[in-house]
Amino acid sequence: MRDDRGQAFTLEGFIGSMLILTAVLFALQSVIITPTTAGTVDRDVQAQHQSEANDILQQAKNNESLKYLVLNLNRSQGNEVYDGTLRSDIGYGASPPPTEFGQTLNATFNQRGKVYNIIVEYRDVETSVNSTNVTVRPKNMVYRGVPSDTAVVATETVTVYDDDPMPNSARTVAEAAEAGEFPVSDTAPNSPVFTVVEVYLIVW
Template identity: 35%
Template sequence: MRNDARRRETEGRGTRGQAHTLEAFVAATILLASIVFSLQVTAVTPLTASTSSQHIENQQEAVATGVLAAAAKNGTLKPTLLYVNNSTGRFHGNTFDGMYVSGGPPTALGWTLDDAFHERGIAFNLYVHHLTSDRTIRRETVVRMGGPSDNAVSARRTVTLYDDDVLYAADGTETTHTLTDSTTFYAADRHPGPLYNVVEVEVVVWRM
């Protein structure tokens, strides 16, 4: 009798031990699965979104760089800088406080920027950086469609202006007013001889 009791007690302990071992194994498996799932959520998802966003920004920067390069090559970049009313010193067209706010100016460069960005739901600002008479850099705003977001990118292109460069009329034709004749042009004559000023055109783009 005593031997049977001891045997049943021993078997009971073995069964309980196996049950505890199984419970521990299941708990460990659940814990491990939870850790793996958490690592996947925190490591993969944000990285994928960040990589995609960076890819889009790189594309936008490349397009902006290409637009400026093409405009400089085909001769449509400088005319936009000279698309200025000689009487007021402001750019022609429907502007707000001297700036275009609903798209690019009515020039070849402006139309190209609209095609490349505005019509695709991408906002852009256009600036001209130039050296002033007191040797400081001033930024002239040509287009301002809003405040750039954190994911904005930019592209720049240097343009040389000369004394005999002429201003353009509202219809896009050349006028008889040269830069040296104009007293209202936004950039000053900073160099002796035929060189007038060296400016830097900047396009800032971002998703709206």
């Protein structure tokens, strides 16, 4: 009887060990087959945002809506604001900028709970005669907060010409600048180019 009982205890212990070992192996297997880690997901999402931001800026440049918005800066009561905005620090703020560009941003990022800023870098000169001492002057077209560590940045260059028409005006860029309506310097006075502007789209 003692031998039978001892064998039974030994068998129970062996079966219990097997169950524990199986549970541990199952748990480890579950961790291993997890599709990906958080870091990899973040990189995949960042890559997607980067590609979308690049495409949106390129499309806006091609259809001229980006240049339209770049030229939409005017001086109102001594304050430089974009047409349709009241504050120079946030620009269009929570609202998407007008034109097809803003509609695309809204459909691509806003409706998916993503946030973006748009910064436009204009160039100033100390003297308009020979364009000496060119400095960069950033303006917030859209400001919605401080970007996170996972933010991506897309950039596009817009070349503005002297004879480009101003939005909502019969004047050209050169004429509007001379009249003080367009607060941007002519950084190439001896050429048909008025200035070159950098547009940054930051998404997170």
